Amino acid sequence: MRTMTAFLLTQLAGLALAANMPSREITPADPALYGSALAYEKVENTTGCAAMVVGENILYTIGSGALTTYDISTPTAPKELGKLQGLGGVRQLAVQNGIAYVTARDSGLWLVDxxxxxxxxxxxxxxxxxxxxxxxxxxxxxxxxxRVYGVELIDVSNPAKPEHLCVFKTREAQSVKYHDQKMYIGDWNSGEITIADVSNPRKPKLLSVAQLDGYGDGIDLRGNLCFAATGHHAKSGTEDERFGRGHGVEIFDISDATNPRKIAGVKFPQLYNRYRDFWTPRATAKHLFVADTHNGVFVLDISTPSSPRFIGHLRLPLAKALYDYKKTTQLPDSVMGIAVGNGVLYVAGSQTGLYVVRMPGIAVPLPPLSSAPPKITPAPPLSPDPNFICYRPDGQVRGALIEGDLAWVACGRAGLHLLKLREDGMDLQRVWPLGEVFGVAAHGDMLAVAEGGAGLALYHREEGPELRLLGRLKPPSPGSLIQRVWIPGDGRFAVYSTAGSRLDFVDISDPKAPMQVMKHNQTGLLYSDLLCHRALNGRHVGMNWHSGGLAWYDLGGDKPVVAKQLVERLASHLDGVAAVPGEDRMLYVIHGAYVLLPALAEGPSNTWTRYRLPDNQRMNGIPTIDGNTLALSERASKRVTVIDISDITAPKLVAGRQYQFEGNPDTVAFWRGRLLIPCGYQGLLMERRGGK
Known part of the structure; x- marks a missing residue:
């Protein structure tokens, strides 16, 4: 592809530069190739829209942090009925039996009556x-x-309290469709359709993987046909030929789910915008509608599925401050979703709102797919783990803070738990039902707790033990959840993340009145534990920005400042940083190895010495260091690896201490040489054996 460093620098320049550049509009789609341009009508007083589902005379939509319902008894004239706001960064929607299921990225899954x-x-x-x-x-x-974690299967038999069933790992699951005891998954970067047997939803089984000629996403099914929308870059041809040419739709015969067979495919115009990466197909008996972000919507005749034929297309109006990757071409608003109504197609514009396209005789919705749902069997009894002692609360264990023989454990919906650690077990001392708890950090007698939608809470720890609330900072926007918190310096500043695109710095010197004093975004989202837990030299904190390079923050002044940035594609959110004990160096996991950096280290990164395992075995994960032991937590791959760094320039695996889990391990802690692993819905795990 193009050189990523140059691309990232372009992204960082931002849209402010675009305003000073000569800009042109995107080239219109050729009617001779894509069919005639379709007329559309804007639904008044609608704003950004993401996804839609058509019910019986009801249109359900999500967008701009809300779920909105419309009366479509007159299909061409939707009338708003109701709205529920505060849902955060909504993405996709499904409706079943009077319940709407809304995915909202870092805000999780909302269930709405x-x-x-x-x-x-x-x-x-x-x-x-x-x-x-x-x-x-x-x-x-x-x-x-x-995404890279795969597909999570959830028991929603009690909508008030959904329960985790399992996570089925795939390359990068963006969208998923169920039919007849199987799920069909559009895998993004890898450009694949993954098909799995989910007749036992606690243990899905892989059936097959089919390659696409573009990044994967939306899936639709009709009979024995699977329609897969693709985007970004093609998977075939030379590098120059692939760039931006992954947009299109492919049709597969899935009569044998173990051997899907591609029968047709068409391409849409070349396009690339990094931040619009969702593509949606919707099939009827004879027609296929495909949403392709800034390219708009394409309509195909699929009366003969092996020979699809374009019959029409549309592009939405130009949107404010939307440009291509070069920042020179202004783009139409992005189509995020479509839904087929009675004689109409509903179109979701990510910025501009809801549109109606009149298509009598063409937009003819099919009834929902009819097949038996999977049956949830009782969970099998837990077998003792020969390697770990397990503490399993009624929530997802996301983090653990160890102080002496005590563990402060963030247990999701189960609140904050305090455990006493002993050689052969973990004893519960106290539970604080704080709603939801995602993370915990401490400085002296003060405890900082990431409480999701309730914000960042600061407590004074007292005898009992008791927690006395000192102050609270609300999340930065409705629906967002404060999910991680760090206190890496002298205790004056806390840092938090909502798993979104920015890092927030808070002055907690007066814990009764915490105050945001800086926010920073480099490039990429804060999917995981990417900030160094300890400041080097007492003031400099390193941060791995997902695919966006390294940032150094100086916490030594009156306010935090960005001290230095290196904008390169160094590491994803799956790798991280850790301070080396007793030193003012930071270990940074990149490209299957690690580097050792002093505070404010500069690039380019190709000048850094990389330290690798023997035989070039790859190292990946979020690091934690305990003396001469390095633990790497690979949350998406459900794996923890232990490495001997007694000679930090010659790391080597520790025999018998590479572990695979059912749950998703977050950042590892240590207690007396043993691993203490917050392992998601598998619970908190304490290693039965320790180091030397």
Whole structure:
């Protein structure tokens, strides 16, 4: 592809530069190739829209942090009925039996009662393992696409309290569709359709993987046909030929799910915008509608599925401050979703709102797919783990802070738990039901707790033990959740993340009145534990920005400042940084190895010495160092690896201490040489054996 460093620098320049550049509009789609341009009508007083589902005379939409319902008894004239706001960065939507299931990325999965469409009511929020993206529902099972984590299967038989079933790992699950005991997954970067048997939703089984000629996303099914929309870059041809040419739709015969067979495919115009990466197909008996972000919508005749034929297309109006990757070409608003109504197509513009396209005789919706849902069997009894002692609360264990023989444990919806650690077990001392707890940090007698939608709470620890609330900072926007908190310096500043695109710095010198004093975004999202837990030289803190390079923050002044930045594609959110004990150096996991950096280290990164395992075995994960032991937590791959760094320039694996889990391990802690692993829905795990 293009050189990523140059691309990232372009992104960092931002849209402010675009305003000073000569700009042109995107080239119109050729009617001779893509069919005639379709007329559309804007639904008045609508704003950014993301996804839609058509029900019986009801249109359900999400966008701008809200779920909105419309009366479509007159299909060409939707009339707003009701709205539920505060849902955060909504992405996809499914509706079943009067309940709307809304994925909202870092805000997880929302369940909303829409039995009375005029008054949608929130039922619950489920804490998904990672960014909730794709969604489908069948009976008592919800299927949520979690990108590189795969698909999370959730028991929604009790909508007020959904329960985790499992995570099925795929390359990068963006969207998912269920039919006839199988789920069909659009895998993003890898450009694949993954098909799995989910007749036992606690243990899905891989059936097949089919390659696409573009990044994967949306899936639709009709009979024995699977329609897969693709985007970004093609997977075939030379590098120059691939760039921006992954947009299109492919049709597969899935009569044998173990051997899907491609029967047709068409391409859309070349396009690339990094931040618009969702593509959606919707099939009817004879026609296929495909949403392709800034390219708009394409309509194809699929009367003969092996020979699809373009019959029309549309592009939305130009959107404010939307440009191509070069920042020179102004783009139309991005189509995020489509839904087929009675004689109309509903189109979702990410900035500009809801549109109606009149298509009598062409937009003819099919009834929902009919097949038996998967049956949830009772969970098998837990077998003792020969390597770990398990503490399993009623929530997702996301983090653990160790102080002496005590562990402060962030247990998701189960609140904050205090455990006493002993050689052969973990004893519960106290539970604080704080709603939801995502992370915990401490300085002296003060405890900082990331409480999701309740914000960042600061407590004074007292005898008992008791917690006395000192102050609280609300999340930065409705629906966002404060999910990680660090106190890496002298205790004056805390840092938090909502798993979004920015890092927030808070002055907590007066804990009764915490005050945001800086926010920073480099490039990429804060999917995981990417900030160094300890400041080097007492003031400099390193940060791995997902695919966006390294940032150094100086906490030594009156306010935090960005001290230095290196904008390169160094590491993803799956790798991280850790301070080397007793030294003012930071270990940084990149490209299957690690480097050792002093405070404010500069690039380019190709000048850094990389330290590797023997035989070039790859190292990946979020690091924690305990003396001469390095633990790497690979949360998406459900793996923890222990490495001997007694000679830090010659790391080597520790025999018998490479572990694979059912849950998703977050940043490891140590207690007396043993691993203490917050392992998601598997609980808190304490290693039975320790180091030397």
């Amino acid at each position: 829409v039995k009375n469409p005029a008054k949608p009511k929130l039922i619950s929020r489920y804490d998904t393992v990672e960014l909730a993206t794709g969604i489908d529902v069948a009976g008592d099972v919800a299927f949520v696409g979690l």
